[in-house]
Amino acid sequence: xxxxxxxxxxxxxxxxxxxxxxxxxxxxxxxxxxxxxxxxxxxxxxxxxxxxxxxxxxxxxxxxxxxxxxxxxxxxxxxxxxxxxxxxxxxxxxxxxxxxxxxxxxxxxxxxxxxxxxxxxxxxxxxxxxxxxxxxxxxxxxxxxxxx
Numbered sequence: 001x002x003x004x005x006x007x008x009x010x011x012x013x014x015x016x017x018x019x020x021x022x023x024x025x026x027x028x029x030x031x032x033x034x035x036x037x038x039x040x041x042x043x044x045x046x047x048x049x050x051x052x053x054x055x056x057x058x059x060x061x062x063x064x065x066x067x068x069x070x071x072x073x074x075x076x077x078x079x080x081x082x083x084x085x086x087x088x089x090x091x092x093x094x095x096x097x098x099x100x101x102x103x104x105x106x107x108x109x110x111x112x113x114x115x116x117x118x119x120x121x122x123x124x125x126x127x128x129x130x131x132x133x134x135x136x137x138x139x140x141x142x143x144x145x146x147x148x
Contacts, residue, residue: 015147066092074128081125
């Protein structure tokens with residue numbers, strides 16, 4: 001789907017605050033509420049807008065340990081293991097990528113011991129060849145990016 005300038009304005013407004021009403025989005029986008037509603041419904045139907053949510057500060061909820069885990073997977077079991085990794089409650093994101101590793105996962109934990117348990121479990125799974133874990137020291141940016 002080709003995005004119009006209005007679609008781009010709407011997406012950027014919603015990324016900034018997805019709780020706004022159609023009328024509030026319309027005012028910021030300089031369009032009518034009906035037009036904005038139609039554009040939003042179209043982008044939802046096309047799965048450009050996949051979901052609405054809140055940007056949570058996990059550290060304030062006690063998740064003080066964040067890691068990036070690179071994983072090498074063998075024998076064509078990539079998608080099967082990606083789904084298994086993604087289903088873990090502490091996993092924040094899973095990326096299928098190129099390079100020395102097949103998968104990159106980002107996970108958040110309340111303690112080092114819960115992180116250690118996750119990593120040891122992950123490493124014990126059949127078809128997981130190797131992992132490399134990086135501890136995230138500080139989060140500089142973790143939010144949507146402007147469309148344009």
